[in-house]
Amino acid sequence: QKEVEQNSGPLSVPEGAIASLNCTYSDRGSQSFFWYRQYSGKSPELIMSIYSNGDKEDGRFTAQLNKASQYVSLLIRDSQPSDSATYLCGKVGNNRKLIWGLGTSLAVNP
Amino acid sequence: DTEVTQTPKHLVMGMTNKKSLKCEQHMGHRAMYWYKQKAKKPPELMFVYSYEKLSINESVPSRFSPECPNSSLLNLHLHALQPEDSALYLCASSQFITGPARLSNQPQHFGDGTRLSIL
Numbered sequence: 001q002k003e004v005e006q007n008s009g010p011l012s013v014p015e016g017a018i019a020s021l022n023c024t025y026s027d028r029g030s031q032s033f034f035w036y037r038q039y040s041g042k043s044p045e046l047i048m049s050i051y052s053n054g055d056k057e058d059g060r061f062t063a064q065l066n067k068a069s070q071y072v073s074l075l076i077r078d079s080q081p082s083d084s085a086t087y088l089c090g091k092v093g094n095n096r097k098l099i100w101g102l103g104t105s106l107a108v109n110p
Numbered sequence: 111d112t113e114v115t116q117t118p119k120h121l122v123m124g125m126t127n128k129k130s131l132k133c134e135q136h137m138g139h140r141a142m143y144w145y146k147q148k149a150k151k152p153p154e155l156m157f158v159y160s161y162e163k164l165s166i167n168e169s170v171p172s173r174f175s176p177e178c179p180n181s182s183l184l185n186l187h188l189h190a191l192q193p194e195d196s197a198l199y200l201c202a203s204s205q206f207i208t209g210p211a212r213l214s215n216q217p218q219h220f221g222d223g224t225r226l227s228i229l
Contacts, residue, residue, distance in 0.1 A: 041198075
């Protein structure tokens with residue numbers, strides 16, 4: 001089992017809908033979780049960081065962490081075409097390395 | 111605009127050339143990273159510097175040589191690269207905080223990258 005798993009997609013949603021991106025991980029000792037957005041040909045951009053169980057909201061983005069079930073998700077409300085990108089889930093464990101999932105491609109259709 | 115600045119943005123070099131990639135941050139971060147990213151793959155960690163000392167080398171070939179002259183600068187010296195080394199090279203930085211694990215794992219902030227092509 002990979003340390004971080006994401007559905008590669010593409011996930012396609014209509015404009016204005018909620019996009020739901022999911023990530024599971026295998027190491028129960030993982031402490032820190034991050035969602036990055038990456039446009040084609042650009043560098044990753046931090047969207048959210050989450051460390052505790054529950055929800056964390058920032059504008060249209062909500063990250064959800066469930067350590068018992070070992071999953072972390074990202075909800076994007078009122079999706080816009082400009083949200084079309086690859087979303088990378090990452091976690092840091094005790095070795096301080098950022099371990100990435102393969103990324104989920106999101107397409108928001110006007 | 112990012113707070114981590116990488117130069118050059120694009121670099122084309124032959125297999126016998128020597129060149130350097132540069133990275134600069136003024137956020138007071140004491141951890142800096144080099145990543146290599148191929149198309150449709152996540153970034154692949156190459157090196158980590160903590161307080162200007164090399165702390166992680168992910169078994170990177172010696173044709174890549176990192177250097178951290180001070181807390182704001184990170185270089186990657188390139189020599190005798192191969193065509194398969196063509197990729198996007200990303201620099202990142204983060205806070206480095208000791209203490210409980212959840213406080214010490216700060217998010218990494220990336221530069222715009224250098225697109226490297228080896229002829």
